[in-house]
Amino acid sequence: MICSQCGERPASVLVKQKRNGQLIERHLCHVCAAENHSLNLAFEQDPLAIHQLLSNWFPTQSPSVNPFKKEVSVCPSCGFTFNDSLKLGKFGCATCYDAFESNLEEIFKRLHNGNTEHTGKIPASYGSTLKLKKEIEELRKQLKVSIEAEEFEEAVKLRDQVRELNKELERGATHGD
Amino acid sequence: MAIDRFLVPKASSWMANNGENADIAMSTRIRLARNLREFKFPYAFTEDEALKVDKAVSSVLVDKGKDLSLEFTHIDIHEISQLQRELLVEKHLISPHLAAGMHSGSVLLSKNEELSIMINEEDHLRIQSLQSGFHLQEAYQTADQLDSMLEQSLQYAFHEKFGYLTSCPTNTGTGMRASVMLHLPALTMSQQITRIIPAISRLGMVVRGIYGEGSEALGNVYQISNQLTLGKSEYEILQDLQNMTEQIIEQERRAREAILTNSPLKLEDRIYRSLGTLTYSRLLTTEEAAKCLSDVRLGIDLKLIENIDMSILNELMIFMQPAFLQLYSEKPLSANERDVTRAKLFRERLKQEYKINGDKEGEDSV
Numbered sequence A: 001m002i003c004s005q006c007g008e009r010p011a012s013v014l015v016k017q018k019r020n021g022q023l024i025e026r027h028l029c030h031v032c033a034a035e036n037h038s039l040n041l042a043f044e045q046d047p048l049a050i051h052q053l054l055s056n057w058f059p060t061q062s063p064s065v066n067p068f069k070k071e072v073s074v075c076p077s078c079g080f081t082f083n084d085s086l087k088l089g090k091f092g093c094a095t096c097y098d099a100f101e102s103n104l105e106e107i108f109k110r111l112h113n114g115n116t117e118h119t120g121k122i123p124a125s126y127g128s129t130l131k132l133k134k135e136i137e138e139l140r141k142q143l144k145v146s147i148e149a150e151e152f153e154e155a156v157k158l159r160d161q162v163r164e165l166n167k168e169l170e171r172g173a174t175h176g177d
Numbered sequence B: 001m002a003i004d005r006f007l008v009p010k011a012s013s014w015m016a017n018n019g020e021n022a023d024i025a026m027s028t029r030i031r032l033a034r035n036l037r038e039f040k041f042p043y044a045f046t047e048d049e050a051l052k053v054d055k056a057v058s059s060v061l062v063d064k065g066k067d068l069s070l071e072f073t074h075i076d077i078h079e080i081s082q083l084q085r086e087l088l089v090e091k092h093l094i095s096p097h098l099a100a101g102m103h104s105g106s107v108l109l110s111k112n113e114e115l116s117i118m119i120n121e122e123d124h125l126r127i128q129s130l131q132s133g134f135h136l137q138e139a140y141q142t143a144d145q146l147d148s149m150l151e152q153s154l155q156y157a158f159h160e161k162f163g164y165l166t167s168c169p170t171n172t173g174t175g176m177r178a179s180v181m182l183h184l185p186a187l188t189m190s191q192q193i194t195r196i197i198p199a200i201s202r203l204g205m206v207v208r209g210i211y212g213e214g215s216e217a218l219g220n221v222y223q224i225s226n227q228l229t230l231g232k233s234e235y236e237i238l239q240d241l242q243n244m245t246e247q248i249i250e251q252e253r254r255a256r257e258a259i260l261t262n263s264p265l266k267l268e269d270r271i272y273r274s275l276g277t278l279t280y281s282r283l284l285t286t287e288e289a290a291k292c293l294s295d296v297r298l299g300i301d302l303k304l305i306e307n308i309d310m311s312i313l314n315e316l317m318i319f320m321q322p323a324f325l326q327l328y329s330e331k332p333l334s335a336n337e338r339d340v341t342r343a344k345l346f347r348e349r350l351k352q353e354y355k356i357n358g359d360k361e362g363e364d365s366v
């Protein structure tokens, strides 16, 4: 077989590529195969092929092992069903995240080593309230630890800090964000 | 700013070589994925929405970029030729996904090509910051600064629990992919790399060679990047990647010393043969060029070769690709013609090096 890209050298590699959701198989020579790969190195989208990852634990053929709730959720904003999202491995819009929320924990756990919550940067416009909430949450955790360790002086300090931040949160809420 | 300056086969500043560990770490890249709240994401949006997103983002970048003393050039993906798109892909300024041009999209490039913002790739925005060498913090700061500037004018899709919302759940959270390109010839020669790759993937990071799974990396160049975007802050992700990369660099140094101690003559022979191939050959395939480049670069690092600048690997790995070669010779080339042109390009580039840095053998015989 002759390479389907250059039409010159004999094909030695079978290259499988996903394009627009379709699997395309091409027989390429080693030269063209190398060139195709070097092009894509910097931009490979998914560190782990999500299609593969998702299909591993969601085999469409056997619904008995489907870990997801049986409901047929449809995103009211973009019209994607949960199944559409799963098949494509992508979301259609921001509202999808709310529409499919009950199933997302499971997906994120698999994809992000058990993590389901963002702890990084927050846009300034969401910032003040959300930052306070996260700070309070963090302090509560510390408070619990110090009580368990019977460090009561520290615990009192933390409790006061939580109260202070809660007051701030209420003030912020009445003033709007 | 003229669009043309980005579409010529010339080096970008991130292909230079500088800083600590730049002998092994070739370049650093940070990518932030962002979407606008009021528009459907690219897998679901209409052409009309695509245009609106492009307009909204471009105008903010062009207007507000000045506040950060950044001047952006807007390149509409449908207004440049296929070959020019490929060139931008080869220069790592746009992705193959954007180059496919499925809907209205564009890229905004900063003058020095260190910042590129793709509009309507898989997400509405893909902010990319490129740096030469090993500079994770600097690259992140540049991207972060631009991101913070943009969010003052654009309403991002952000979720209290899930963070930045993206098309693909592998990017949800920080939306950040940080990566470092590493030249690891000694770890490859000693086959230690095959142990390192699976070990790293258990720690939430990925190492990939050009052939995807890392067994046969083209030019012994590997990319290490974070896999997780949820549950860790940007700072933690960068710190983990920094530590892991430093460890790999350290192992590569040790492997180099071991080879140099155990079989110096064999190594020297291999390096000089490769230099000979690049200096004199008339037909050069991508694979052979990459292999020889890697050897020569190693020779430079080990001070066996002193009259060639070390940026040669970074630069020629980019230049030897098809679109580059075709723009360089100003005509379409078949695969065989590309091998001829590639050989010519390498000969000329090395001749230039010998002229600058002096070489008795090379000068008149090349």
Ligand SMILES: [Zn+2]
Residues within 6 Å of the ligand: A003, A004, A005, A006, A007, A008, A009, A028, A029, A030, A031, A032, A033, B335
């Ligand atoms: Zn071919």
Ligand SMILES: [Zn+2]
Residues within 6 Å of the ligand: A075, A076, A077, A078, A079, A080, A091, A092, A093, A094, A095, A096, A097
């Ligand atoms: Zn949706």
